[in-house]
Amino acid sequence: MTSPISLHDTGELLLPSPLQPFLPDWPGADKLNLFIKRDDLIHPVISGNKWRKLKYTFNALPAGCERIISFGGGFSNHLHACGFLCALSGLPFTAIVRGDYSTNLTPMLEDLYRWQADIHFVNKKTYKLRDDPDWLSSLSQRYPGSVIIPEGGSQHLALKGVAEIIEECDVEFDHVIVPVGSGATLAGLITALKKPQSATGIAVLKGEAYLESLVENLLPPHTAMPAWQIQHQYHCGGYGKAPEELKAFCNDMQRSYNLPVEPVYSGKMFAAVKDMIANGQFSSGSAVLLVHTGGLQGAR
Ligand SMILES: Cc1ncc(COP(=O)(O)O)c(C=O)c1O
Structure with a gap:
């Protein structure tokens, strides 16, 4: 192939993706400034990351x-x-x-x-x-x-494209949250942050230590990076596992906030964020950016 391809050719590309304030009726959420980066809206076929x-x-x-x-x-x-x-x-x-x-x-x-x-x-x-x-x-x-x-x-070239999610954001934020499968999206976000901003990945599969090593291997070596971590208690039993409670949560996100999420990636992330807020894991007044990485085709 010689010429660069562009989704612009399909006439349906929405970039920068919308950045929306998110005001859920969740315990503790009123003390934070939550934003959703709607990468799920980038394109009708290739959504999200x-x-x-x-x-x-x-x-x-x-x-x-x-x-x-x-x-x-x-x-x-x-x-x-x-x-x-x-x-x-x-x-x-x-x-x-x-x-x-x-x-x-x-x-x-x-x-x-x-x-x-x-x-x-x-x-x-x-x-x-x-x-x-x-x-x-x-x-x-x-x-x-x-x-x-x-x-x-998941390879090094992916990080540059992912970093553009952060470059597009015109609000100040302290933390960014994203689901983690193979690690490149989290790694790309980390490379674009400025200290003291930090990143949290929500593991969607059982992969303690393994997922961290995937991210480490993608990050530039010998460079001090902003703080990051992966939360491992929200995978609901493993990749693709979707207990009834999670399915109900996804339905509720659509019904209450008009936000389509699916149980494999985005549903687990939003459910994790709700729990982390309830547990006081973000200090009062912080601004938190939630990246909606799409994936709705997988839930058809
Ligand atoms: C919709 C969706 N969100 C999040 C992820 C996780 O991204 P990564 O594999 O870069 O960790 C994936 C997998 O690529 C995905 O398909």
Whole structure:
């Protein structure tokens, strides 16, 4: 691919994404200034952190790139975004999917087929090889001229796009909160903060220490970063686990605040924030920025 791709070509890009004050009727929330960065509204197909994470990757593809290959689950927002961007730019796309959904396609996979993606369903054992250099090199040999994007689009180029979330904000804030899956979104936000601002990630899967190491590995080495942490008590049992209470919370966010959230990422983050506020984890008068990273396609 030679020319840079732009979602502007689809005529539907909303950037900067809206920044909204959020005034929930939650215990303790009246003592804080809460804002939501509505990245879920960036684009009707690629919402949330997906365009942020993939923008520079797609625009820095080598001239001879003939195919994109990437990885994800059957509902993956990342594969969905890659499939759409490849269709937009006329690039073949190979999606390596964890699990066999061939007789039970999800709406995400139906979209990928509609966008002419080549989909390979693999078992968990094979999927675990997704970062294995030998396996990746065999994939590259099988698909000459391909560019392999890691799961979740988590690579250094993603951080630059994510940092733009902060650069767009024209309000002062003390803390930023975001859900964490593969760590690149949190890492990108951290790079854009100015001390004493701090970042908190809400783990959406069981990954204590592991998630921290993913973020550390993406951050620039030997550089003092603003304070950051990951909260691990809000994953509700693991990735994709959505107990009834969480589903009810998501419905309530829509009903009470007209805010669409889903249980895998944004729902867990907002539920965590409600709990953290109730527990007095933010000092009175602080301004807290909540990044709505989208992902609503996964809840279809
Ligand atoms: C909607 C949504 N929010 C948040 C995240 C977490 O982002 P990251 O994987 O960069 O930690 C993801 C996964 O990429 C996602 O799809």
